[in-house]
Amino acid sequence: GQQVMQIPQYQHVQEGEDFTTYCNSSTTLSNIQWYKQRPGGHPVFLIQLVKSGEVKKQKRLTFQFGEAKKNSSLHITATQTTDVGTYFCAVMYSGGGADGLTFGKGTHLIIQP
Amino acid sequence: DSGVTQTPKHLITATGQRVTLRCSPRSGDLSVYWYQQSLDQGLQFLIQYYNGEERAKGNILERFSAQQFPDLHSELNLSSLELGDSALYFCASSEAGGTEAFFGQGTRLTVV
Numbered sequence: 384g385q386q387v388m389q390i391p392q393y394q395h396v397q398e399g400e401d402f403t404t405y406c407n408s409s410t411t412l413s414n415i416q417w418y419k420q421r422p423g424g425h426p427v428f429l430i431q432l433v434k435s436g437e438v439k440k441q442k443r444l445t446f447q448f449g450e451a452k453k454n455s456s457l458h459i460t461a462t463q464t465t466d467v468g469t470y471f472c473a474v475m476y477s478g479g480g481a482d483g484l485t486f487g488k489g490t491h492l493i494i495q496p
Numbered sequence: 497d498s499g500v501t502q503t504p505k506h507l508i509t510a511t512g513q514r515v516t517l518r519c520s521p522r523s524g525d526l527s528v529y530w531y532q533q534s535l536d537q538g539l540q541f542l543i544q545y546y547n548g549e550e551r552a553k554g555n556i557l558e559r560f561s562a563q564q565f566p567d568l569h570s571e572l573n574l575s576s577l578e579l580g581d582s583a584l585y586f587c588a589s590s591e592a593g594g595t596e597a598f599f600g601q602g603t604r605l606t607v608v
């Protein structure tokens with residue numbers, strides 16, 4: 384199945400600094416999703432990207448899908464303490480009726496006040 | 497609140513035992529997925545059911561099995577438990593043809 388590599392594993396930032404996490408695949412992806420998991424919580428869907436070169440924004444969050452559909456990024460501008468958590472990219476593979484998600488290892492965002 | 501309910505929230509059991517985790521999907525969602533989250537392996541897809549039938553298998557061990565009942569709730573059965581099975585087990589559901597997966601709060605399994 385498709386696999387995605389996510390970097391960095393951990394990111395420490397000062398509150399107010401920007402944050403970026405990257406997902407890369409060796410194969411072309413049909414789509415990519417992003418999830419956020421707060422400490423002690425469950426993954427929560429943020430967004431899905433489907434089109435080559437797609438850019439979507441949600442307030443301070445900017446999501447990009449690469450032109451070749453092999454990489455994606457999530458950028459947070461001016462981080463706040465509420466942004467703390469682990470950000471996962473995930474690929475939904477479909478084939479023969481299979482719809483499971485393959486998750487990256489996640490990037491743990493740690494914010495220092 | 498995602499609308500997906502998992503019970504129990506915590507479970508402590510001994511090696512060699514068998515446990516059952518339960519999941520009630522969001523109202524109307526036909527697809528149920530099970531995931532295992534551990535520190536070393538991250539979030540791993542185990543299995544998917546759609547309207548009562550198994551639809552996809554991921555990294556699920558032979559000691560593990562699942563089923564989805566006519567009322568669409570699902571159970572994940574874990575048997576011959578080992579210390580390494582200690583993890584968070586998440587259930588997620590999605591609507592037919594949907595892309596977004598809604599996760600439950602998870603069941604934290606500790607095998608001692």
